[in-house]
Amino acid sequence: RNSLHADSNIPAYILTVIKHKCLNYLQRLRTTEKVTKYLKDCSDWELNLRISTLEACNPERIFCDEIQKIVEETLQKLPLQTREIFIRSRYNNQSHKEIAESLKISTKSVEFHLTKALKVLRIALKDYFPILFFFPYIYR
Structure with a gap:
């Protein structure tokens, strides 16, 4: 080279x-x-x-599962009678009068226990309220 x-x-x-x-x-x-x-x-x-x-x-499914878990855990923490009244009202669709008659308490007591349960649930689900309002509009 x-x-x-x-x-x-x-x-x-x-x-x-x-x-x-x-x-x-x-x-x-x-x-x-x-x-x-x-x-x-x-x-x-x-x-x-x-x-x-x-x-x-599927965010709706993910949040739905999370919310359901929080609801179940919160309901387990409620007093027995409050939980029973909430389940009868919201899951079994019983009226206040029907619940009061079956548990032998006043309708005002039923309203008190429902208000108590809803207040506790509202606090437990406070982080999810914006999502709960937003998701129905996404999938329309």
């Missing part, structure tokens, strides 16, 4: 050097394209994963 022999074919040598330089360039280009394609595929895969994760996520 440092010196050429006098009998060397200089045009052939130059052509060989150019050929190898071109091959090296094209191989680097191919490698760059492979890496670029691989990175794009990884990026596409990540994007598709994020999209599918967001599509599969």
Whole structure:
């Protein structure tokens, strides 16, 4: 490389050097394209994963489960009679009069226990009230 022999074919040598330089360039280009394609595929895969994760996520269901759990835990903390009256009123759709007659208490007592239960639930669910008002409008 440092010196050429006098009998060397200089045009052939130059052509060989150019050929190898071109091959090296094209191989680097191919490698760059492979890496670029691989990175794009990884990026596409990540994007598709994020999209599918967001599509599969149902915030209404997540919050519904959380809220239901909080309601159940809060009801368990209530006094037995208050819990019983709340369950009969809200879950069994009994009227105040029906509850009062079956438990042999006044309707005012039923109202008192319901007010007490609702107050405790309101405090337990205070962080969810904005969400409860917002979600009905999202899915219409």
